[in-house]
Amino acid sequence: xxxxxxxxxxxxxxxxxxxxxxxxxxxxxxxxxxxxxxxxxxxxxxxxxxxxxxxxxxxxxxxxxxxxxxxxxxxxxxxxxxxxxxxxxxxxxxxxxxxxxxxxxxxxxxxxxxxxxxxxxxxxxxxxxxxxxxxxxxxxxxxxxxxxxxxxxxxxxxxxxxxxxxxxxxxxxxxxxxxxxxxxxxxxxxxxxxxxxxxxxxxxxxxxxxxxxxxxxxxxxxxxxxxxxxxxxxxxxxxxxxxxxxxxxxxxxxxxxxxxxxxxxxxxxxxxxxxxxxxxxxxxxxxxxxxxxxxxxxxxxxxxxxxxxxxxxxxxxxxxxxxxxxxxxxxxxxxxxxxxxxxxxxxxxxxxxxxxxxxxxxxxxxxxxxxxxxxxxxxxxxxxxxxx
Ligand code: NZQ
Ligand code: ZN
Numbered sequence: 001x002x003x004x005x006x007x008x009x010x011x012x013x014x015x016x017x018x019x020x021x022x023x024x025x026x027x028x029x030x031x032x033x034x035x036x037x038x039x040x041x042x043x044x045x046x047x048x049x050x051x052x053x054x055x056x057x058x059x060x061x062x063x064x065x066x067x068x069x070x071x072x073x074x075x076x077x078x079x080x081x082x083x084x085x086x087x088x089x090x091x092x093x094x095x096x097x098x099x100x101x102x103x104x105x106x107x108x109x110x111x112x113x114x115x116x117x118x119x120x121x122x123x124x125x126x127x128x129x130x131x132x133x134x135x136x137x138x139x140x141x142x143x144x145x146x147x148x149x150x151x152x153x154x155x156x157x158x159x160x161x162x163x164x165x166x167x168x169x170x171x172x173x174x175x176x177x178x179x180x181x182x183x184x185x186x187x188x189x190x191x192x193x194x195x196x197x198x199x200x201x202x203x204x205x206x207x208x209x210x211x212x213x214x215x216x217x218x219x220x221x222x223x224x225x226x227x228x229x230x231x232x233x234x235x236x237x238x239x240x241x242x243x244x245x246x247x248x249x250x251x252x253x254x255x256x257x258x259x260x261x262x263x264x265x266x267x268x269x270x271x272x273x274x275x276x277x278x279x280x281x282x283x284x285x286x287x288x289x290x291x292x293x294x295x296x297x298x299x300x301x302x303x304x305x306x307x308x309x310x311x312x313x314x315x316x317x318x319x320x321x322x323x324x325x326x327x328x329x330x331x332x333x334x335x336x337x338x339x340x341x342x343x344x345x346x347x348x349x350x351x352x353x354x355x356x357x358x359x360x361x362x363x364x365x366x367x368x369x370x371x372x373x374x375x376x377x378x379x380x381x382x383x384x385x386x387x388x
Contacts (some may be wrong), residue, residue, distance in 0.1 A: 141191030206300065265370050268360075
């Protein structure tokens, strides 16, 4: 195992009725900005629960944070924060609202000329340069509720980029599995596969003798395989919703990634598919990952076989035969929970390949993946494999 530091200060309040605890989590004299998306929290009652819990607080609102949150939208919130002298942000939503709010937290106190540099140049955020934030998660998927990552899209240029800082990690996150009851099928499906692929990015690399991380990762994959379909079949299954929610949080709160190599190529390529072609985040990952498994089978051979054996019980056959079956099982799982896995399924053709390669070139990126050897040419091949 490699050396590592692990620090995760996010307080989690998990379970039914936890939204009522908000007043014990936010200072009573705080000047709060409530941030949310397109309105689902109004129709499913979460907004009312939050407002009831915060009676007597000084609260302003910023709504309309879209999926794959736009820098242009978020900068309007930054103006509001400055104008109203906001000193606490409460994000109520899915990954997009949470990520957008992390950006607002750092952008509002950014000392340079353009907060986009936080993403473009990965500028460091100082502790004194981030407004504290808390979250009420409404969609189990991204893990944003318990990490310091935010992904933001600059709509004007179709750039989808990430930044990371311990200082935008939420002070607390409320995880009430009942929020799942109102989720549309598509978002449940996206959440299952996003969490699954977060695990894969940190697991499907090469062995460094880290059995704790490996077993944790495998338990998350198995939990997603078992519990995800239960949530799809019955949105009111509280136990299944709880397990899905906690698995998704654990998949990207840093724990399984300590001391091990990490890949993230599916995410890097997937973000371009979202930015250029509008695929949902989860959809983009299900297109890319099988291509990487196929092309990088030698690099990933030991972990592929371990994954196949421990998660899918695949033990028979020659190495490449087993790997083919393992990829097929993985693809079938994504399709079985309702996410299509080919570019043609989303109306995307071969013309996207040079655009994506050019994008990486422009950013000065020549290769990605856990060994830094998935070249631009190979990124093209991965996408070719996933055409139809
Ligand atoms: O906007 P509203 O009306 O709230 O509707 C949302 C949105 O349309 C809806 N929704 C959320 N909770 C709901 C609900 N509808 C009914 N009932 C509920 N309880 O779901 C739609 C999608 O929401 P969104 O927040 O976009 O989804 P998700 O949580 O999948 O977030 C995706 C974003 O997170 C980023 C992605 O790139 C993408 O921008 N990611 C963030 C990561 C992180 N911070 O660590 C890691 C991930 O890999 C990912 O990149
Ligand atoms: Zn993801």
